[in-house]
Amino acid sequence: MHQIADLIAIFENTFYQSHNTRLIKGDDEPIYLPADEQTPYHQIVFAHGFYASALHEIAHWLVAGEARRLKEDYGYWYCPDGRDKHQQAEFEAVEVKPQAIEWALSTAAGFDFNVSVDNLNGEQTCRFDFQARVHQQVLSFLASGFNQRTTALLKALSDFYKTPWPLTAAQFTWQRDFHGNPGALSDAV
Template sequence: MNHRPEDLVTLFNTLFRKSRGTELVRGDDEPEYLPAGVAGVHAQVIFAHGYFASALHEISHWCIAGEQRRQLPDYGYWYCPDGRTPEQQQAFERVEIKPQALEWLFSVACGSRFHISVDNLDGGGAIDEAGFRRKVYQQACKYLDEGLPVRAGQFLDALREFYGTGPEHFRQWREQHACLAGQQPGAAHSLTTVSEAYDAIS
């Protein structure tokens, strides 16, 4: 399957440029969010170096940011760069669970590979990489069971339609990673409820 960032730009901007005053922009440097007024007429979600995965990650952050946060550059957060202390890394991982859970679901909808990002090579990596992955997976399952944030659900539907993915892809994904939830592959929960929950949020 061909994964072109230009397709994500088209899908996002068709959905949200007019309805939310926000556009996805391919950047040449680090990712950034600029609110309307700072960026121009529309707010801009800028992803890094034209990378497909970076676009999905930055869209995920935007889908979670509330209205007040979206009025501020980079949502009002100060980004602590690579080389974080254990305490800083723990805080980073805590706020990354939800956006990376959405990014993982977006990746499933695209049929693309997802990589957990602890983003701290110079600081010793993750505090507990296996535990972080488990929390991200559990949050993704919770989104499937209970519903995604509104904008995330709209974007997921657009990805599903464009890439031709459906409930069976999410059933397979959930079964493949069932060990992260303490389940055995093929467990009834992983095969039945995800289909019903997925249909309910479609």
Template sequence: MSNNIHCYQDLINLFNRCFTETFNTRLIKGDDEPVYLPADDIRSYHAIFFAHGYYSSALHEISHWLIAGSERRKLEDFGYWYVPDGRTAEQQQIFEQVEVKPQAIEWILSMAAGYRFFVSADNLNGEATDASRFKQSVYQQVIEYSLQGLPERAEMLRAALSHLYQTSNTINIERFDITSI
């Protein structure tokens, strides 16, 4: 898979075409830290800010939005607990539990875009942990989504990415290789 065809502006345009009108939500290139901010007195729309124009950051933040219910979408960063890089093993385990579904969706979206996916434990300066169990959980969630289907908004974006990048319009589990993530 080549990443040289993946421009974050294409992803912004695609996401905004799919969701700005129906969900009043926009994808926006941000600076350092990604964040989801619900509409407020300053901004009349909900905003998903991704880091530094990184395509993978955009896919990851979108994935969180795609599984957040309507009440969570009213909260900054969907109301999730977050301890930054430098987590203890116990904190990392909690982080990984929250990240399984979004990272499974991110992997599926990445495949639809023909883009390389890497599972992210996001804890480079924390206690060393074995990521194999986390990777297996993400893979198992991909299998579950392939059998049961994606949430409606996730499927809508997956199909749009597949159309844009001319990739397979189905989630073919045989294309997902746990050793590659």
């Protein structure tokens, strides 16, 4: 049901003309590359053809302002897997908004979403706390509204996948395991 070619086409139809930006299936690590002498359009390169990776990288693009979209990887630092407690806290602080948008994109596409702390070889933090912050950010976006680009893509995804529109807070719920522990986030319909 969730074909990467569909997502690439939806993104292209929504943003290529207006923002000179394309979604590109990469072979390796994700990266954002602004247009240059070799490539006349901006590229959101996502990892290994994974649908979830594409949504995540799109979310970073949707958060980035105009000036940031002129810099490689938006001019932000990235500390790879293996972060210590302080580095992980910084990572999670900058990931709340993109992951909240990713969750909204996933919901609009009818695709399962899970938060990612992306630190398998480093300091383990409380995933529950991070999930709660991402959930609060989604609710905040729903209350105050998403930016224009995000809204356009959410609507395009909802139209394509025939999911409920507009998005509502009721679509964003917690799912708990059989022990009552917080588990993966789920999109209720």
